[in-house]
Amino acid sequence: METKEIEKKKEIKEKKPLEKVCIICAKGSLEDVYATLVMANGAVMEGIETNVFFTFFGLDGITKKTMNHLHTATTGNPAMRMPGGLPFPTMLGGLPGVETAVSGMMRKQMGELDMPPVDEFLEMITAGGGMIYACKLAVDMFKLKKEDLNDEVDSIITIGEFYELCDGDRTQIIFT
């Protein structure tokens, strides 16, 4: 009886590392797409099986035309600051060209930290065996075709097929 209890405690202590992550990217702003990419690449580097599913506006992150020009919102973004830390006035953020300029600056800063552009980031993920998928429903909705998407995208799949990829008891689904 006693030994059984001790065994039970041991079992709880035993580490059960994550074996698979399935990451869903549904938003197309710079920070949302990069959050997905950093988490996906980090998982691949840790030897965790990785599936990434891009849907709705997240598709911008794998669409050839848009993927390397993603923006961060300069209006309605309370965390936005001027260089130096002063609050960024929403009125200013709405002026033409401001969002483009701010987003460009942000991409530059990220580049200085050795963060690659989106297309290269996708290549890094697939180089380590990570898989990139596009959501069929969203692709149809935005009237996109497979050839509009980056070559690293494995295929366009349904949400049902995505869930099939999420099997296993040490799997986590992450929604960014």
Add this chain to the structure above:
Amino acid sequence: MEVQTIAGAQVNVSEEGYLEDMSQWNEDIAREIANEIGIELTDKHFDVLNYLREKTEAGEALTIRKVGKSGVVDIKGLYKLFPKGPLKFSSKIAGIPKPTSCI
């Protein structure tokens, strides 16, 4: 910090088994750490290990992107050499500290 005997040499290692002092490293130590991970080292592995050691000595932070652009090996190749831990395992075998980079 603890002292461990690897390949007949006394070395200081961290809790996770990374060498604390990269000057204590030699190729036999590399082979033994690699064996434990399940990797058999080839010349190509040593090219990467030497590159990592050089950069660490120069005080540069390492990312797999940097290694991929070094001309020593591309990222796909790096994953082939050190499966499931391109930066973690290679750093451990190279006798340098655990990588602190997220990329």
